[in-house]
Amino acid sequence: MPATVGDFVVPGDVIADLNSLNGVTLTGPGLHSHEEHNCLLVTRAGTLCFKSPNIYWVEGLQKRYYPKKGDLVVGIVTKKAGNIMKVDIGSSELACLPLLAFEGATKKQKPDLQVGDVVYARLLSAHREMESELVCVDSYYKAGKLGPLSSDGFVMTINLNFVNRLLDFNCPLLHTLGKKYVFEVAIGMNGKVWINSHNVNDTLNLMIALLAAEQESIDNVTKVCRQLM
Amino acid sequence: MRESVITNCEKKFIIKNLEEHRRLDGRAFDEFRDLSIDFGRDWGCCYVSLGKTRVLAQVSCEIQQPKSSRPSEGILSVNVELNPLGAPHFEPNRQTDLFVILNRILEKCIKDSKAVDLESLCIKVNEKVWAFRVDVNVLNHEGNIIDCASIAALAALAHFRRPDITCDGEDTIIHSYSERDPIHTVIHHYPVCISYAIFNEGDVIVADPTLLEEGVADANLIIGLNGYKEVCGLHLGGKAFLDPDSILRCTTKAAGRANIVIQHIKKVLAEDSEKRNKGIVIGFESALSSSSADINSLEKLSLCLDNWKVQKKDKKESVVVTVESNSETHVDATVESLDESSAVLLPVEENGQQVWNVSSSESDSDVEMIVPQSFKKIKPSSTICID
Numbered sequence: 188m189p190a191t192v193g194d195f196v197v198p199g200d201v202i203a204d205l206n207s208l209n210g211v212t213l214t215g216p217g218l219h220s221h222e223e224h225n226c227l228l229v230t231r232a233g234t235l236c237f238k239s240p241n242i243y244w245v246e247g248l249q250k251r252y253y254p255k256k257g258d259l260v261v262g263i264v265t266k267k268a269g270n271i272m273k274v275d276i277g278s279s280e281l282a283c284l285p286l287l288a289f290e291g292a293t294k295k296q297k298p299d300l301q302v303g304d305v306v307y308a309r310l311l312s313a314h315r316e317m318e319s320e321l322v323c324v325d326s327y328y329k330a331g332k333l334g335p336l337s338s339d340g341f342v343m344t345i346n347l348n349f350v351n352r353l354l355d356f357n358c359p360l361l362h363t364l365g366k367k368y369v370f371e372v373a374i375g376m377n378g379k380v381w382i383n384s385h386n387v388n389d390t391l392n393l394m395i396a397l398l399a400a401e402q403e404s405i406d407n408v409t410k411v412c413r414q415l416m
Numbered sequence: 417m418r419e420s421v422i423t424n425c426e427k428k429f430i431i432k433n434l435e436e437h438r439r440l441d442g443r444a445f446d447e448f449r450d451l452s453i454d455f456g457r458d459w460g461c462c463y464v465s466l467g468k469t470r471v472l473a474q475v476s477c478e479i480q481q482p483k484s485s486r487p488s489e490g491i492l493s494v495n496v497e498l499n500p501l502g503a504p505h506f507e508p509n510r511q512t513d514l515f516v517i518l519n520r521i522l523e524k525c526i527k528d529s530k531a532v533d534l535e536s537l538c539i540k541v542n543e544k545v546w547a548f549r550v551d552v553n554v555l556n557h558e559g560n561i562i563d564c565a566s567i568a569a570l571a572a573l574a575h576f577r578r579p580d581i582t583c584d585g586e587d588t589i590i591h592s593y594s595e596r597d598p599i600h601t602v603i604h605h606y607p608v609c610i611s612y613a614i615f616n617e618g619d620v621i622v623a624d625p626t627l628l629e630e631g632v633a634d635a636n637l638i639i640g641l642n643g644y645k646e647v648c649g650l651h652l653g654g655k656a657f658l659d660p661d662s663i664l665r666c667t668t669k670a671a672g673r674a675n676i677v678i679q680h681i682k683k684v685l686a687e688d689s690e691k692r693n694k695g696i697v698i699g700f701e702s703a704l705s706s707s708s709a710d711i712n713s714l715e716k717l718s719l720c721l722d723n724w725k726v727q728k729k730d731k732k733e734s735v736v737v738t739v740e741s742n743s744e745t746h747v748d749a750t751v752e753s754l755d756e757s758s759a760v761l762l763p764v765e766e767n768g769q770q771v772w773n774v775s776s777s778e779s780d781s782d783v784e785m786i787v788p789q790s791f792k793k794i795k796p797s798s799t800i801c802i803d
Contacts, residue, residue: 304423305425336425339425339429342426381425387433392720395442395716396717399717407714408717414718
């Protein structure tokens, strides 16, 4: 039975009767071209989504992060060797972060980072065969919002789908939380979220709120937020 | 796959929370997570979940030659498997420290405390005995595997039935379950492990640590206890200053908990045998459906977002007398008894015109008295809310 848009699909399912524009269909994650004409093969479990006129993708509760060039991620320093740190960004391999890739860092003056510290960084390169490389500066050698994160907050892991939902412009959750609490947050595309606020209790409440929102659909979350706005 | 590093901020955060007598999941220091025990369709198949930690135990048996040192005793072996299903950094068939510790503690707790009557497992001295093997598989690791595994192993052993046998001379005939009723194992006492995590050099001791708490803790104290408050094993992993008193206090507390757990195991066993007698099909279906997602996560979210939300909800349901300033002044009451919708009320409320609450101690009978029409002339363009 061919799957239709909105269905839950599993790897091996075939999607037929695609909508295409000038003979072109765009496929997102979780889909693969099929031998047969005008068919797609599902390679990941999740909900089949479609955006008109011709974009298909599969949305699932994914927790494994695949590095992508340009992504902003929250990483954990796991090793320090010479001028290079190994940072855990949740992908299959550790990423490397040179100590010189911080704003104002020179060979003599380097940021003081220990194993277990958290950094907010951008992926400079992400290749299948090479270890990904992180930087904490932009192309003008300015840090912007990047750099080491204070050790007062808390780091939690959420699923990648929820990250996208949180960062969605239409999602009112962070705005609503901002009305109630004063807090800083760094959301990495790798599913790691660093939160900090003035006191521990607020941070804990924020953590519980995010974990609760993760379980709920975007509609429900929006509804709750609207009620309070 | 390597184990993920616990960040410094997580460590700091947990310690700070503990100093304020709070745990991340809202439990008290000596509170345990929810325990559920379910049995499978087979004898000796047990699924235990403690919070999000999940363990599956299965007992199997075969006939073996006994050990020469104990020719008249059966053999019992406990085997904990850590496979990548439980946590990504677990590797199958690899003897990690955790693997060795888990196996040793379970062995100490169940086998060395002589919980199972091994002599009844003897078929023929020095030749044939039953060998029981308990396989414990960790399905999800969210801290405190040992408690979960010990409960699973014990419940599985208590649930297990071995096939009946008959001996005639040299031959031994094993009867299948359908042929003859299987025989249950004799269990002298029920030892379970209770674990505590020790923080701040012995200042803070929390029960049933989660994965994060285990990682941050200075030391872990695991106490094996049975229902008669007899200690069957004690293990202190890590480094912490502890005075003997605190260990004794922990043991007393653990004894209480052990009693609860054992009662629970016995209750579930009794329920299971009752179901089997009635011929109701048993399986994990019920366990899996009940352990699905958090139902009240939306409630939790709204609670975190705002605490006055609860009050606001009350206000809507409360008796509200509205006097409007338009030409035809009339009384609006948005209460179920008076048939008027709350739509009239809401815009007035948003304008924020003189909204006040009368304390909820006033009973509804008073409200009826306020409603009379003399009231509306006194206060034009105002809202009166009465809880």
